[in-house]
Amino acid sequence: MSAPVAPPPAEQVQADVARALAEDLGSGDVTASLLPDTADSAYLLCKEPAVVCGRPWFDACHRALDPDVRIDWRVAEGDQVAAGTVLATLQGRSRALVSAERASLNFMQTLSGTATVTAAYVEAVRGTRTQILDTRKTLPGLRLAQKYAVRVGGGVNHRIGLYDTVMLKENHVRAAGSLTAAIRAARERYPALPLIVEVETLAQLREALGEGCDRILIDDFDAATRREAVAIAAGAPYGGRIPLEVSGGVDLAGLRAIAEDGVDCISIGGLTKHVRAIDLSLKLGPPPA
Template structure:
């Protein structure tokens, strides 16, 4: 399913950026001109997105009816790349290369930015037994690729969507009536999934444990309260910390003994890295 979604997304991106054609290239570049280009990183980064880059150009080649395109990557996803390095070399119709340039770079910049940002968090706690998780705070339509980039950066994926895991949040609890009622209803009507519930204080944590939750998310708790929560939850439920996590406080949070730390910023606040494409030779 995800491969189909990616292909459809790329088709939409091509219609958005190329549309009926690149009018600048059509009036300047000879129709049969062949060129060699390089994709260059302009800052240190963790690379992510090469498989999607290849797929994008494959879709574009069908759209523009352009054949004889070649792409040679010099690095693999997950590699640390230093500023100035050539990520990949491309050869093909010059109009084709220029038509694909912006979307291809946007893709690599976004995904590599997420992977690079994720790696910063992971390195802060790499010696501790805690998993760094992403969230559903992703760009609509790009979730599959953005969560892929988190994994490339060394993080792990939380639930992908509403349909693949039970996570009882504050609004569910409000409608259900209480933490206990929400968890009990979930257990009664579910036989496949572990039950995770969000709590805001120690009292709600204790209620979630008594009701039979499998995982408890500590929502925006201070570090001292987290420590107490971990002591109470030991050997009873797994604990996830969430809310307000940043590079300055993640290690202190991890040292409380939580099992997971989820960070929406991995995808919603990652800065795109700087990558460019340069035509090196015209054949």
């Protein structure tokens, strides 16, 4: 189990859940209306190995339709579980249980999928200095939820949006006239915000190191150039003060080699972009003995 991770604010979870239930229920669950509205039980089953993530959204879906529902979790957020694990049992009104089923599972399977793949990337670099970062390549409307799932999986959040970090890339440098001009303009206008600079050559790397920033992104460097970049950043007069990030064309198979080159961070868009949902189901009745 990973260290506990604080979820997004309750109001954000409630807003996510309200949207999900509205699009699913519309004017009402016509099939659930055929059921007797009596007390019933259910259990949440995980059908494959996974890192559990999404409990706040699961709970909020069910409590939105039945405030008195009882949910007893058998696992903690961030636990790694085996196929066939019963994650939770529920006691509530039968109609509410089935009406909340799909929305609650959608959150759990998506966020558990993100946490599970993140944990695999984190494990691949274990023992190195490298952190695994996410990107802004998230599902529309679920950025805070997916970035939370990355943290549950042991990863680290990159910038949340376009407002909390200045990130200078090729187009910004071109518009400013030079990398130095772009860095100085960013520092002058947004002195309190973190500054990340993408470089395309070793000459630009030296320029960024000389001007100063909070992190340098060496995008699409080949292995030899990447190792040279690490040596430059760690050597005099820079002394390793500015972390180096790798992005672009990174997959799980090649991850360890990049980390062993000594980079500080590797950002992976696929953590949140290439979502493969974990296979979960919610079944009425008591769990199997």
